[in-house]
Amino acid sequence: MRGYSLTDEEIATFQDPVQWLRFFPPLAVEDLKAFGLGVDWRRSFITTDINPFFDKFVRWQMRKLKEYGKIVKDLRYTIYSPLYGQPCADHDRASGKGVIPQEYTLIKMEVVPPFPDKFENLKGKKVFLAAATLRPETMYGQTNAWVLPDGKYGAFEINESDVFILTERAARNLAYQGLSRVPEKPTCLVELTGEDLIGLPLRSPLSFNEIIYCLPMLSVLTDKGTGIVTSVPSDSPDDFMALQDLKSKAPFRVKFGVKDEWVLPFEVIPIINHPEFGDKSAEKIRTDMKIKSQNEREKLDAAKKVIYKGGFYEGTMIAGEHAGTRVQDAKSLIRAKLLEDKLAVVYSEPKKKVMSRSGDECVVALTDQWYLTYGESSWKKYAEECLQKMNLYSDKTRDRFEYTLSWLNPWACSRSFGLGTRIPWDEEFLVESLSDSTIYMAYYTVCHLLQKGELFGADTSSVKPEQLTDDVWDYLFLEGREPKHSDISLDLLKKLRKEFEYWYPLDLRVSGKDLIQNHLTFCIYNHTAIFPEKHWPRGFRCNGHIMLNSEKMSKSTGNFRTLKQAIEEFSADAVRFALADAGDGMDDANFEFATANAAILLLTKERIWMEEVLAAESSLRVGPPSTYADRVFANEMNFAIKMTEKNYGDYMFRKALKSGFYDLQAARDEYRVFYGSSGMNRDLLWRFMDIQTRLIAPICPHYSEYVWRKLLNEEGFVIKAGWPEAENPDLTLQKANRYLQDSITNFRKNLTKQSSGGSKKGSNNKVTTHSKPTICLVYVNEQYDGWRKECLNILRDKFDSANSKFAPDKEILQALLESAIGQEGDFKKTQKLCMPFLSFKKDEVMQLGVQALDLKLPFGEIEVLKENLELIKRQIGLEQVEVLSAADPDAAIKAGRYASLLKQSPPSPGSPTSIFLTKEDAIEGL
Numbered sequence: 001m002r003g004y005s006l007t008d009e010e011i012a013t014f015q016d017p018v019q020w021l022r023f024f025p026p027l028a029v030e031d032l033k034a035f036g037l038g039v040d041w042r043r044s045f046i047t048t049d050i051n052p053f054f055d056k057f058v059r060w061q062m063r064k065l066k067e068y069g070k071i072v073k074d075l076r077y078t079i080y081s082p083l084y085g086q087p088c089a090d091h092d093r094a095s096g097k098g099v100i101p102q103e104y105t106l107i108k109m110e111v112v113p114p115f116p117d118k119f120e121n122l123k124g125k126k127v128f129l130a131a132a133t134l135r136p137e138t139m140y141g142q143t144n145a146w147v148l149p150d151g152k153y154g155a156f157e158i159n160e161s162d163v164f165i166l167t168e169r170a171a172r173n174l175a176y177q178g179l180s181r182v183p184e185k186p187t188c189l190v191e192l193t194g195e196d197l198i199g200l201p202l203r204s205p206l207s208f209n210e211i212i213y214c215l216p217m218l219s220v221l222t223d224k225g226t227g228i229v230t231s232v233p234s235d236s237p238d239d240f241m242a243l244q245d246l247k248s249k250a251p252f253r254v255k256f257g258v259k260d261e262w263v264l265p266f267e268v269i270p271i272i273n274h275p276e277f278g279d280k281s282a283e284k285i286r287t288d289m290k291i292k293s294q295n296e297r298e299k300l301d302a303a304k305k306v307i308y309k310g311g312f313y314e315g316t317m318i319a320g321e322h323a324g325t326r327v328q329d330a331k332s333l334i335r336a337k338l339l340e341d342k343l344a345v346v347y348s349e350p351k352k353k354v355m356s357r358s359g360d361e362c363v364v365a366l367t368d369q370w371y372l373t374y375g376e377s378s379w380k381k382y383a384e385e386c387l388q389k390m391n392l393y394s395d396k397t398r399d400r401f402e403y404t405l406s407w408l409n410p411w412a413c414s415r416s417f418g419l420g421t422r423i424p425w426d427e428e429f430l431v432e433s434l435s436d437s438t439i440y441m442a443y444y445t446v447c448h449l450l451q452k453g454e455l456f457g458a459d460t461s462s463v464k465p466e467q468l469t470d471d472v473w474d475y476l477f478l479e480g481r482e483p484k485h486s487d488i489s490l491d492l493l494k495k496l497r498k499e500f501e502y503w504y505p506l507d508l509r510v511s512g513k514d515l516i517q518n519h520l521t522f523c524i525y526n527h528t529a530i531f532p533e534k535h536w537p538r539g540f541r542c543n544g545h546i547m548l549n550s551e552k553m554s555k556s557t558g559n560f561r562t563l564k565q566a567i568e569e570f571s572a573d574a575v576r577f578a579l580a581d582a583g584d585g586m587d588d589a590n591f592e593f594a595t596a597n598a599a600i601l602l603l604t605k606e607r608i609w610m611e612e613v614l615a616a617e618s619s620l621r622v623g624p625p626s627t628y629a630d631r632v633f634a635n636e637m638n639f640a641i642k643m644t645e646k647n648y649g650d651y652m653f654r655k656a657l658k659s660g661f662y663d664l665q666a667a668r669d670e671y672r673v674f675y676g677s678s679g680m681n682r683d684l685l686w687r688f689m690d691i692q693t694r695l696i697a698p699i700c701p702h703y704s705e706y707v708w709r710k711l712l713n714e715e716g717f718v719i720k721a722g723w724p725e726a727e728n729p730d731l732t733l734q735k736a737n738r739y740l741q742d743s744i745t746n747f748r749k750n751l752t753k754q755s756s757g758g759s760k761k762g763s764n765n766k767v768t769t770h771s772k773p774t775i776c777l778v779y780v781n782e783q784y785d786g787w788r789k790e791c792l793n794i795l796r797d798k799f800d801s802a803n804s805k806f807a808p809d810k811e812i813l814q815a816l817l818e819s820a821i822g823q824e825g826d827f828k829k830t831q832k833l834c835m836p837f838l839s840f841k842k843d844e845v846m847q848l849g850v851q852a853l854d855l856k857l858p859f860g861e862i863e864v865l866k867e868n869l870e871l872i873k874r875q876i877g878l879e880q881v882e883v884l885s886a887a888d889p890d891a892a893i894k895a896g897r898y899a900s901l902l903k904q905s906p907p908s909p910g911s912p913t914s915i916f917l918t919k920e921d922a923i924e925g926l
């Protein structure tokens with residue numbers, strides 16, 4: 001990589017960052033360069049056979065995959081665009097990305113002659129209602145068939161003799177699966193509606209009822225399956241309720257012209273034993289869930305979920321020739337027999353609607369194709385192994401990859417027209433464009449030496465494409481032998497190989513979350529097939545999509561900015577700042593204008609502050625940092641350096657911005673507050689300016705370079721200055737300081753509260769208005785004792801630190817009962833006293849770790865408060881502050897008439913109690 005992309009001259013033009021930030025000068029560089037990106041553009045290239053170098057690479061890749069048995073020719077169900085006349089992969093889809101085929105069994109329910117008048121045209125044909133089912137093993141229990149009364153159907157010619165009645169949509173899918181008299185063209189002999197079909201007598205395979213009838217059901221969908229559903233009321237709650245409605249509601253039968261004899265004689269037939277719901281599971285769950293009609297969709301959907309799972313995985317057949325067999329095992333046997341006996345056919349359709357980019361609705365076609373055998377068990381194992389070792393930066397991302405590996409099936413990698421490299425052994429076909437981009441990260445490593453920066457591969461002065469034979473690629477990427485007959489110089493070959501070996505394996509590929517389900521998973525698969533394990537990818541970082549001011553980016557609503565526009569509006573660094581702040585991980589990031597505007601102000605304010613400090617150097621304290629505040633500030637800087645290094649390392653930019661900018665700024669501000677306008681240590685401030693500039697440089701490079709060179713008078717570039725050194729941060733000191741700051745905030749709040757009369761109305765603790773408090777007594781209890789100590793001991797005993805879990809509450813309660821305080825009499829009272837503390841501490845452990853159970857804080861509270869008395873006085877605006885130990889019996893006396901406050905809120909480790917006195921009060925207390 002070339003590194004930083006701005007020249008010295010460009011940097012030097014940024015005399016005034018405010019001007020520059022507001023009016024970003026139209027630099028004569030590309031937008032991305034203006035954005036401050038360091039990119040090695042020489043590695044850019046065009047894919048497909050337009051680029052002869054890349055073409056050679058993909059041909060080699062394809063031949064390797066074929067040689068290893070990863071590409072095979074097969075007849076398979078594929079999502080297919082009739083308009084394109086070929087498979088329609090994700091990137092060719094306008095909608096329905098990631099949708100795969102769903103396979104059904106089509107049950108051929110024969111219409112028993114004589115046919116009604118409408119069927120005039122069908123005379124002499126075998127006519128079937130074709131019902132799509134996922135549960136062919138349930139066909140013994142059929143009682144009828146369902147259609148949607150006002151649904152549109154047709155009678156379509158499947159072959160010379162058979163006609164299927166189904167929706168036009170299903171006929172279209174079938175036509176691409178070899179089930180249409182005219183291939184790829186459904187021919188409809190009669191157009192029908194559901195009403196035309198009601199009452200048709202049917203002979204259905206496996207059914208114990210010899211004749212069943214076609215009946216109306218209102219929940220039948222015409223955009224799923226065939227729009228014809230076979231009814232098995234024993235095991236399908238939908239079927240049960242619809243049949244029940246027809247049986248029990250005569251007006252309903254009348255409405256659809258349903259005769260009694262088509263419905264009333266048909267009883268539920270037990271066919272499967274469900275471990276939980278018995279032999280008539282649909283009826284049982286309907287009773288349990290009190291479902292009253294087929295219109296209660298939500299309840300029915302919930303019921304279906306519950307019983308299908310159990311019925312399928314744990315159910316046992318109790319009817320038919322496989323009685324006694326588990327449903328899981330019987331299903332495939334029954335299906336195979338139905339298909340063999342030609343009583344059913346296989347039907348497949350897109351699981352959800354898929355539209356191609358050209359606007360036609362895709363079908364599932366049975367096509368003879370070259371396939372990458374993704375999903376094949378031994379290959380999948382390697383892919384899983386690779387994934388397991390990869391750094392994915394978030395559990396959510398890992399879940400998505402694991403899910404993709406669980407379902408990813410063979411992938412059609414060829415297509416018949418479009419752009420792409422030809423399949424080397426079958427030149428009629430092209431390599432589909434997701435399949436030629438799976439290991440091209442290896443090509444990046446050598447691209448610049450082959451193409452010499454020419455995108456299209458037109459510059460052949462280094463190497464001629466035809467010189468890139470397979471043994472050359474083997475030598476470069478697979479540690480192959482020196483190619484014998486190559487006329488590329490050995491020097492160049494070695495150089496190319498060195499580049500590859502320098503960069504590979506790839507540490508990181510960054511991409512959108514939408515590519516997990518194809519491109520990125522393909523990348524894993526292909527690497528494991530072609531490269532040795534040491535060259536498998538090591539990390540993917542997936543990001544979400546970007547939102548603008550909490551709303552989706554959309555050109556039509558105007559909520560939209562190009563990078564260029566954003567840079568012009570806010571400046572490059574403010575855009576980068578707001579992007580870093582927009583969010584980490586796979587959640588959609590949110591770019592806020594307010595943040596970008598705030599960034600301009602923050603950076604400007606910071607620059608002005610630095611100028612002031614630099615100008616006032618002589619007024620600062622010199623010598624080594626020595627005070628408490630010095631130590632705290634130095635420590636916070638060490639924290640910022642370490643945390644920010646980690647956050648950048650994890651590609652967590654929002655976190656890096658927090659630790660490397662916001663937190664560091666807060667530490668500096670606290671330091672300023674500590675000393676007011678004078679007394680700050682010069683060396684610490686200089687270190688701060690240096691560190692702040694380096695830590696923010698990756699996010700705001702232009703600003704940082706300006707500060708580095710112009711304000712800090714450093715040589716060279718900040719991005720070349722390296723990461724600052726840091727001593728190990730002192731966690732105890734940081735905690736002590738948090739404690740100090742929180743305590744001061746609480747003292748201030750208490751002072752206001754006590755001055756305005758306390759919490760209780762009419763309390764005699766009210767400070768008289770004529771004199772304001774001038775004295776603050778701070779009571780500290782450094783160590784838990786009494787019942788609290790006992791509780792903490794119990795919790796420590798009941799905490800499993802290996803699993804970060806507490807024992808169940810019952811056990812903790814038992815331990816309390818058996819403890820010394822539990823034995824002291826009224827246990828109910830003890831319980832009431834201890835339970836809130838126990839649960840408070842349990843929560844604290846989950847947030848802060850097991851040290852929350854310590855009896856003491858890791859630092860001396862009294863010591864910290866005493867060391868900072870001046871600060872406390874200044875911050876709360878009182879002349880006198882006394883720090884007292886709650887353990888000292890004389891100390892309480894000092895509180896005088898406020899002593900009751902000590903009882904109301906006694907101090908505990910980490911929470912001192914403050915009491916405020918007027919001069920008169922103090923005299924009383926004496």
Ligand code: A2H
Pocket residue numbers: 102132133134135138219220221222223224225226227228229230231232235236239308
């Ligand atoms: B199943 P999935 Cl016993 N509209 O068959 C509404 N439902 C339809 C449909 C359509 N156009 N096409 C098919 N179906 C039903 C039997 C069965 C089914 C039993 C138990 C469960 C079960 C008898 N009816 O399906 O949305 C068909 O009913 C639950 C898995 O593609 C088909 O299988 O998953 C099922 O929905 C297909 O549903």
